Amino acid sequence: MAEKTAQLVTEYAEYLNTPWRKDFPVLQTLVHENKPLAFLDSAASAQKPVCVIEAMDEVLRSGYSNIHRGLYELSQNLSQAYEDVRRKISSFINALSDKNIVITRNATEGINLVAQSWGQVHLKAGDEILITEMEHHANIIPWVLLAGQIGVVLKVAPLLEDGTLDIEAFHDLIGEKTKLVSIVQVSNVLGVVNPVTEIIAKIRTFNSDIKVLVDGSQGIVHQGMDVQIIDPDFYVFTGHKIYGPTGVGVLYGKADVLEEMAPYQGGGDMIGQVSFTKGITYREPPYRFEAGTPPIVEVIGLGAALDYIDSIGMDNIIAHEHALSVYALDALQDIDGVNLYGTQDLTKKDGIFSFSVDGAHSSDVATILDQCGVAVRNGHHCAMPLMEALGIDSTVRASFGLYTNKDDIDALIAGLHKVKGFF
Ligand SMILES: Cc1ncc(COP(=O)(O)O)c(C=O)c1O
Incomplete structure (x- = not known):
């Protein structure tokens, strides 16, 4: 073990x-002839x-x-x-009210909902929407x-060479016609953390009418969120x-913004009245956006997950990751022929490493790692424009969760030495 790595192990032992x-439970699973599973996806x-x-259950x-x-009692209970979980989500992201919380099927549905329900009503030809090169599809x-x-x-907006957002170019793209900025909190490929607080504050000084959507799919896990x-x-x-x-997913919206949005889908539960003679009315947000039977059991599961995170504490999760x-950065940098993508400044990135092997x-790297019991993702990670910006078609990605431990990373490093033996 390199001297620096040994020192890191001592320094961070408790984490x-x-x-x-x-x-x-799934992390006890053995894979490929009884190898312990190192789940890094x-x-x-x-x-x-x-x-x-x-x-x-x-x-x-x-x-x-x-x-x-x-x-009847079962339905009432x-x-x-279900509504208690809506309140839990609201408090988890520090929203003003549970009325700000729309239950969706996933993050993808939340963004499509905003595009259609807000965009169709408030935007017209020629209006501009600003995103970045690091967005998920x-x-x-x-x-x-x-x-x-x-x-x-x-x-x-383009990225700098190190895969972080080119903030100057980003600001330059905000103009008279900009109506919406939609930006990821943490990149799913590079783990880059966007300075969303500063970005939003700056946008407000340009023009307080510009709406901002933050995609927190990765960010909520590694950083948390306080919408206030x-x-x-x-x-x-x-x-x-x-x-x-x-x-199950979540769309948070400010009350006045949700109020001025059209329904997304039509169906049961989102209506006030339906009459072919007297007309149709829709419920107030958030129910207006929740047509049809919702993912009831999944919402209960999400509530349990948020309670679990609260019981550990976001600060402890952040410190652990x-x-x-x-530890992982030091070990990966130590292997000749492993090339890490994006910034490796750990004040600007979080729990996600993308790399290639000379x-x-x-796909070969991921397959060999799998044989060693190490589950990583390879490919474009649903971020083809980012791949294009980096001048590559794919990466291998190792990503952490609150259950990841040193053994998982040691297994990854041992697996990469094996990969190198093949090529
Ligand atoms: C940054 C980011 N945004 C959006 C999504 C989409 O999430 P879902 O497929 O659950 O809607 C993902 C999933 O990988 C993601 O990483």
């Missing part, structure tokens, strides 16, 4: 192994703690019914529990679709990356 790991989807699994076994409609394609529908113009301090108009995240189930990043395609 490098995690008492929370035992809460995640949390940026794609996080594993679930037993409290989430049990909360969902409990509802399905003894509390399940549809919500918001039945007068579950409706209450979920924060690109909804705006491209809107551009095709009503002729808005999509502007894309950071002040976005919209904030989206997805349940499955924050240790909750798939099929930072320690792992320090002479090996990312």
Whole structure:
């Protein structure tokens, strides 16, 4: 072990192994001839703690019914529990009210909802939407679709060579016609943390009418969010990356902005009155945007996940993931032929490392690592414009969660030495 690495292990000892790991049953799984699983793909989807699994199991076994409609006890109780989770989400991101919280299926749906329900009403041909080159496709394609529908113009802010946002170029692209800025909190490829507080404050000084959407799909997990301090108009995240189930996400919107938005989909639960003679009215936000039977059991699971995070404390999670990043960075930099993408300044990035190995395609690297029990992601990570900006077609990505420990990183490093032996 290199001297610096040994020193880091001592310095960060209390953080490098995690008492929370035992809460995640799947991490006990053995893969490929009894190898321990080193799960390093949390940026794609996080594993679930037993409290989430049990909360969902409990509802399905003894509390399940549809919500918001039945007068019987099961339905009343579950409706209450569902609305309690809305309050929990609101407090988790420090929203002013649970009325700011729209339950969606995922982050992708939240962004599409804003594009259609806000964009169709408030934008016209020639208006500009500003995004960045590091966005996930979920924060690109909804705006491209809107551009095709009503002729808005999509502007894309470039990155600096180190993969961080070119803030000057970003500011230069904000002009008279800018109506919406939509930006990721933490890049899912490079782990780059955008300074969203400063960015939003600056946008407000240019023009307080510009709306800002922050894609918190990765950010909420590694950084948390306080919507009153950071002040976005919209904030989206997805349940499955924050240790909750798939099929549930969140759109936060400021009250006055949500109020002026049209329904997204039509159906049950979002209407006030439906009459072919007297007309149709819609409910107030957030219910106006929640057509049809919602993901009831998944919402309960998300509530359990947020309680779990609260029980650990976001600050402890941040400290743990930072320690792992320090350790992983040192170990990765020590391997000849492993090339890390983007900034490695750990004050500007978080828990996600993208890299290549000389002479090996990312899919070969991921396949060999898998044989060693190390689960990483390879490919374009749904961020093809970022790949283009970096001049590559894919990376190998290792991403951490609150359950990741030093052994996982040691397994990755040992696996990479094996990869190097092949090429
Ligand atoms: C930054 C970012 N935005 C949006 C998404 C989309 O999340 P979902 O597919 O759950 O809607 C992802 C998923 O990887 C992401 O990393």
